[in-house]
Every structure is written in C-alpha cells, then in structure tokens.
C-alpha cells in the first residue's frame with residue numbers, strides 16, 4: 712500500500728521545535744511519523760486536528776536498531792517517505808573540565824550519529840520515488856562564543872558537514888539536503904535547560920530583538936521540505952533573528 716499524501720518523518724517530535732514542525736507540515740497536507748523517546752500523543756492529536764495522519768514511533772534515534780524499525784514502519788503503514796527532519800537533539804551545558812568521554816559520546820550519538828541512522832532508514836524509500844527532502848537541525852552556536860558547549864558545538868558543526876557531503880551523494884536521486892540553525896529559543900527544552908539570561912542576551916544581540924520560539928524555524932523548514940526549494944541543496948540557513956550571517 713502506498714498512500715497518496717506525502718509522508719514526513721520528524722525526530723524529537725513530542726515537544727519543542729519537532730512538535731511545531733510536525734504541525735506545520737500537517738497543515739500543508741503531509742502525513743507525519745513522529746519519532747521520539749517519549750510518546751508523541753499531543754503532537755499526533757494536533758496533526759490529526761490539522762487533517763492528516765499521524766503515527767508515533769517511540770524510539771531512541773541514536774540506537775542503530777531504530778533504522779530498521781523506522782524503515783519497516785514506513786513500508787508497512789505508508790509505502791513511501793518524502794521528507795525527513797532530523798531534529799532530535801540534546802544541549803547539556805557543561806564546562807569542558809567536567810565533560811567526560813561518556814557525555815561527549817552521548818552528545819555526538821544523539822545529535823550527529825542519529826542523523827546518519829535516520830537517513831539510512833528513509834533513503835531507500837526516497838530513492839524509489841526519485842524525490843526527497845532532508846532537513847537537518849543544527850544551531851547558530853557553531854558560529855558564536857558560548858561557554859560550556861564545546862561537545863554540542865562539535866556535534867552541530869558535524870551536522871553542517873554531513874549536510875554538505877550528503878547533498879552531493881543524493882542529488883542524482885532528486886533528493887535535497889539542507890540544514891537549519893535556530894538561535895537559543897523558548898522551546899520546551901530551551902525553557903528547561905537554557906539560562907533565561909543567555910536567551911535574553913542573544914535576543915539583544917540579534918537584529919530582530921526578541922527571543923526565538925518553537926515556531927520561529929517552521930517556515931524555513933517548510934520551504935526546504937517543499938517543491939519551491941528544488942534548486943537549493945547543501946546549504947545551512949540560520950533562522951536566528953539575523954544574528955549569524957554565513
């Protein structure tokens with residue numbers, strides 16, 4: 712069975728940016744597979760309210776077994792995959808003197824290795840249809856002075872490198888790959904884990920002088936996930952209030 716609507720996989724879809732992106736895509740008529748460690752019930756309800764189908768997959772995106780589980784779900788429930796938004800990530804602020812190798816590896820696995828693992832799940836389905844959109848979430852911190860984030864910045868700079876390399880390898884299959892970099896934002900995780908004074912300080916430095924919200928990267932992701940961006944690939948767009956210019 713192959714469904715008629717486009718199908719998007721969104722990782723980290725239970726809350727924050729991932730939830731807002733899922734709802735934004737659903738409003739454009741796209742079915743959603745919400746992958747998260749946590750249940751994505753709230754996201755699925757909002758997707759269905761928007762009029763498309765939502766399916767949750769509770770899974771760790773950094774676990775290599777998730778690749779096969781996700782591909783099997785896509786083949787069985789939809790028969791296709793058109794869009795992947797690699798959004799799941801963690802951003803623990805820890806001074807380098809206290810970052811041990813276990814934390815370093817955990818951050819690389821969840822923020823970077825997971826993007827490779829999810830790409831492996833969707834690539835065969837996108838190649839079948841000769842159309843695909845992959846959007847990887849990075850961070851404007853790769854170009855900023857932010858203490859306590861060297862492990863995180865390394866992972867997010869890796870995302871930009873992966874985006875560039877992958878864009879080259881999959882272009883012949885009609886697949887584009889781009890990255891979007893938010894600023895420190897008032898998402899669910901941002902409110903819980905980023906010091907409010909850091910978010911305020913960045914907001915003052917941005918040219919658009921207000922903190923980012925969970926909605927502020929949705930439009931950029933929708934553009935890169937749609938037909939209108941067909942000639943854009945390998946790029947990183949900072950959707951960050953004009954702070955970092957590439």
Ligand SMILES: NC(=O)c1ccc[n+]([C@@H]2O[C@H](COP(=O)([O-])OP(=O)(O)OC[C@H]3O[C@@H](n4cnc5c(N)ncnc54)[C@H](O)[C@@H]3O)[C@@H](O)[C@H]2O)c1
Pocket residue numbers: 722723724725726727728729746747748749770771772773798799800801802821848849850851892893894895896897898899900901905
């Ligand atoms: N919020 C910010 O200030 C900010 C700024 C720049 C970049 N980002 C990036 O945006 C992305 C989303 O951030 P957010 O603020 O919405 O985060 P969030 O904490 O609000 O949501 C992240 C979601 O990812 C899920 N997740 C975490 N690890 C996972 C794993 N191993 N497997 C599956 N799911 C997992 C969590 O359960 C959660 O639902 C991240 O990649 C983050 O690095 C965020």
